Amino acid sequence: MYESSVIDYLEKLALLKFTDEEKKRIESEIGKIVELFSELVNVEGLDIVEPLYHVVEIELPLRDDEPLNEIDTNHELLSGNAVLENGYVKAPKTVGE
Amino acid sequence: MVNNVSYKYISMPIYKLLQEFKTDPMKVFDYLEHVYRVIESVETKIKAFITLMPQDAVFRRVETLIKESKGKIDSMKLFGIPIAVKDVISTKGIRTTCASRMLENYIPPYNATVIERLINEGSIIIGKTNMDEFAMGSTTETSAFYPTRNPWDLSRVPGGSSGGSAAAVSSGEAPIALGSDTGGSIRNPAAFCGIYGLKPTYGLVSRYGLIAYASSMDQIGPMARNTIDLAILLSIIAGHDPKDSTSLPIGSKNYVALVKELVYKEPKLRIGIIKELFENSDENVKVKAYKVVDKLCTYHECLTVSLPYGKQIVAAYYIIAMAEASSNLARFDGVRYGLKVPFENKSWEEVYLEVRTKGFGYEVKKRVALGAYILSVGYRDMYYIRALKFRRILKETFDKIFRSVDVVVSPTMPILPPKLGEFFEDPIKIYLADINTVIANLIGIPAISIPVDFYNGLPIAIQIMSKQLTEEILLYLSMQLEEKTGFRNIIAEVH
Numbered sequence: 105m106y107e108s109s110v111i112d113y114l115e116k117l118a119l120l121k122f123t124d125e126e127k128k129r130i131e132s133e134i135g136k137i138v139e140l141f142s143e144l145v146n147v148e149g150l151d152i153v154e155p156l157y158h159v160v161e162i163e164l165p166l167r168d169d170e171p172l173n174e175i176d177t178n179h180e181l182l183s184g185n186a187v188l189e190n191g192y193v194k195a196p197k198t199v200g201e
Numbered sequence: 202m203v204n205n206v207s208y209k210y211i212s213m214p215i216y217k218l219l220q221e222f223k224t225d226p227m228k229v230f231d232y233l234e235h236v237y238r239v240i241e242s243v244e245t246k247i248k249a250f251i252t253l254m255p256q257d258a259v260f261r262r263v264e265t266l267i268k269e270s271k272g273k274i275d276s277m278k279l280f281g282i283p284i285a286v287k288d289v290i291s292t293k294g295i296r297t298t299c300a301s302r303m304l305e306n307y308i309p310p311y312n313a314t315v316i317e318r319l320i321n322e323g324s325i326i327i328g329k330t331n332m333d334e335f336a337m338g339s340t341t342e343t344s345a346f347y348p349t350r351n352p353w354d355l356s357r358v359p360g361g362s363s364g365g366s367a368a369a370v371s372s373g374e375a376p377i378a379l380g381s382d383t384g385g386s387i388r389n390p391a392a393f394c395g396i397y398g399l400k401p402t403y404g405l406v407s408r409y410g411l412i413a414y415a416s417s418m419d420q421i422g423p424m425a426r427n428t429i430d431l432a433i434l435l436s437i438i439a440g441h442d443p444k445d446s447t448s449l450p451i452g453s454k455n456y457v458a459l460v461k462e463l464v465y466k467e468p469k470l471r472i473g474i475i476k477e478l479f480e481n482s483d484e485n486v487k488v489k490a491y492k493v494v495d496k497l498c499t500y501h502e503c504l505t506v507s508l509p510y511g512k513q514i515v516a517a518y519y520i521i522a523m524a525e526a527s528s529n530l531a532r533f534d535g536v537r538y539g540l541k542v543p544f545e546n547k548s549w550e551e552v553y554l555e556v557r558t559k560g561f562g563y564e565v566k567k568r569v570a571l572g573a574y575i576l577s578v579g580y581r582d583m584y585y586i587r588a589l590k591f592r593r594i595l596k597e598t599f600d601k602i603f604r605s606v607d608v609v610v611s612p613t614m615p616i617l618p619p620k621l622g623e624f625f626e627d628p629i630k631i632y633l634a635d636i637n638t639v640i641a642n643l644i645g646i647p648a649i650s651i652p653v654d655f656y657n658g659l660p661i662a663i664q665i666m667s668k669q670l671t672e673e674i675l676l677y678l679s680m681q682l683e684e685k686t687g688f689r690n691i692i693a694e695v696h
Binding site: 113114115117118119120121122126129130133134136137140141142143144145147149150153154155156157158159160162164165167172180181182185186187193194195196197198 | 307308310311403404417443444446447449450510512513515516517519520527536537538539541544547548549550551552553554557558561563566567569570571572573574575577584586587588589590591592593594596597628629632643644645
């Protein structure tokens, strides 16, 4: 069983809240998951290899900065999902009073 | 069996349907009529779809298709063929939810590249299929809406995360489907539902429009009731896409022609049997899987290969997947996408927290939170970097294995399809059941799940993996097995 302070830390880190029921579940699971993750501790040879971030180790392709499709002047790409006001996306305030 | 449905028609492979449709395009309506009768009868029990296109809308689409395609029907590779699409793949104008409250009302303004390609070949999307929320799960039980049931036994799960796609194909609701596979999400449900499923080489199929879970491992792939149908679908979706920067700079291949050529020439291959993955499987699975491998070994040369890692593979997979997920799912901020909550007089942080708390289900929250933890100061080196280093060691291990054999074989899943709720108390157990499938995603190689037999009415499948970009070899062996086992075009009788 993990201490609830760890769950509080996870919530803060990930900016979300677990319900009371979810907290009980994660408290009982997290120890087992961390135990599984710790399986990697004793693998031999880890120190001498580079991390493999991506299986396709190719350079990021670049192309000319030209639009492929028509420019979305009517904000069609956002209209179904964002709140628009005078053509701008409305968002919560990011700075204090 | 559903009344007034010709099962001979419903179970027909798409390469035969195509011939019929091209001779008489009106037959598309006929076939769809039967498909919708099946759906009407079984869908309330199976719940394979999140969004099902109404029959009249689909009929109108076919009318338009026939008009627009005059003169080009013969060259279209999927003319009139209905397809079920996993609800993680963006479809313009059709709700795409990822089985999450977060995207419950999200209607994409554009098509994924794979969808564009299907439409160009004349395919008809009949619905968006259920899945684990954001593809995080192996049973389709983490869907925010409802679980899907296994058509072979309604008390059991269909596997996941592409469980809806697999259940739709195996119950006759659709002849083919698209799934996505990050750690086995195509192969696991294909195995549990008794159909064929293929995870392509990383970078072979465009991910443009696939809502990301773990970008370095996600791939879209085909699901079908026989090998040739699988090859037809793969040929269409594979090939370079400039809109996906991880797409490999290569064209598609005609996998159907390649498979037929290989079946004709019948080259003898060296097959590596991964001993540990057989030995760690349930007895029933192991016995049946060994038996079918024997069928391959009467012709090909088989040798035992050893994999010196077990739980470490699963650990590395979940660390990388959770880390990438925590970053990918940050985009659902309720502003550009995601659940809408009122944000008058609330700060960004308050809104963001509320959106994520209400929008994500338990499994997603858990993985996002653990992903953030894994990437946080002090733990990044301990978990994330270590997992990535292990990933290289695993890749080198398989590079070495593939110097002595052409392919490796194992059961697809070490267990039979579990009952609904069976793994609720012990999530580690279900994570560990992914051991056979996550390997291909970690190292980017192709893998196929081939249904081979039944045990007590439940399907059993084997998995074959090969070197990058040798999908045709997997399809060749699949075809050979299909001939030997007769496991093709089988539809589950839903009770």
